[in-house]
Amino acid sequence: MTDLKNIKLHYFTIENNNTIGRGEYVRLLLEDAGVEYEYVRHTFAEWKDHKQKLLDEKIRDPTLPYVTIDGKYYSKTAPLLRFFSNKLNKYEGSNADEIQLLDAYADMIMDWSTKWAGTVFGSFTEAFSKTYKEEIGPTYYKSFNDILSDTKGPFLLGETITYPDFALYHIMEDDSNVTFDAKAYPHLDAFVDAIRNRPNLKTFFATDRA
Numbered sequence: 001m002t003d004l005k006n007i008k009l010h011y012f013t014i015e016n017n018n019t020i021g022r023g024e025y026v027r028l029l030l031e032d033a034g035v036e037y038e039y040v041r042h043t044f045a046e047w048k049d050h051k052q053k054l055l056d057e058k059i060r061d062p063t064l065p066y067v068t069i070d071g072k073y074y075s076k077t078a079p080l081l082r083f084f085s086n087k088l089n090k091y092e093g094s095n096a097d098e099i100q101l102l103d104a105y106a107d108m109i110m111d112w113s114t115k116w117a118g119t120v121f122g123s124f125t126e127a128f129s130k131t132y133k134e135e136i137g138p139t140y141y142k143s144f145n146d147i148l149s150d151t152k153g154p155f156l157l158g159e160t161i162t163y164p165d166f167a168l169y170h171i172m173e174d175d176s177n178v179t180f181d182a183k184a185y186p187h188l189d190a191f192v193d194a195i196r197n198r199p200n201l202k203t204f205f206a207t208d209r210a
C-alpha cells in the first residue's frame with residue numbers, strides 16, 4: 001500500500017469509554033482505510049512520566065493523540081488526518097479550493113471538539129456548559145446540516161468521502177448525538193447512515209472498539 005508499517009496510535013484511556021476523545025478521529029480513518037495499527041492506551045497517571053520521556057527524546061510539545069510509524073513520532077489530530085490522507089493518496093481534496101474547504105471543515109470540527117471537551121472535562125464553567133448545550137452545539141449541527149446540503153451528499157464534499165467526514169462523525173459520537181430526526185436534519189441523518197455503511201467501518205462499529 002504505502003510505507004505505512006508498524007503503526008502505533010497512542011491515546012488516553014478515558015472514563016471506561018473506548019471511543020471518547022481525540023484518538024478516535026485518527027482511528028476511524030485508519031479503520032476505514034484498512035490500515036493495520038496497534039492502539040496504545042495511556043492512563044492519566046502514567047502520561048506525566050511518558051510525556052517527560054518524550055520531551056527527553058526532544059519531542060516538542062508532546063500531546064495525545066500521537067502516532068509512531070516504525071518508531072518515528074507524528075502528532076496533532078487534524079494534521080495526522082491530513083498526513084495519513086496524503087500517504088494513502090485518498091480522503092483529500094483534488095484541487096486547491098477543495099483542499100482549503102476541507103481544511104476549513106476540519107478546523108471547525110476541531111474547534112467544536114475543544115468546546116465540547118470543555119463541557120465534559122470541566123475546564124469551563126457551568127454557564128459555558130449551558131451555552132454549549134443550548135447554543136454552540138445546535139449551531140454546529142445546523143451548520144453541518146447546511147454544509148451537507150451544499151452537495152448531493154452524502155459526505156461533506158459530495159459522493160467521495162474525505163478526512164473531515166471521519167472527524168464530523170466522531171465529534172457527534174463524542175457529543176452523544178449520532179441519531180438525527182430525519183425531518184429536522186435530513187442531511188446529517190443521511191451522512192450518519194453513509195458513514196455507518198462504509199464496509200470497514202460497519203465491521204468496526206460492530207465491535208466493542210476496545
Ligand SMILES: N[C@@H](CCC(=O)N[C@@H](CS)C(=O)NCC(=O)O)C(=O)O
Pocket residue numbers: 021022051062063064065075076077078110
Ligand atoms: N491540538 C492538539 C491538542 C492535543 C491535546 O491537547 N490533547 C490532550 C488530550 S485530548 C492532551 O494530550 N492532554 C495532555 C497534555 O497536554 O499533556 C491536537 O489536535 O491533537
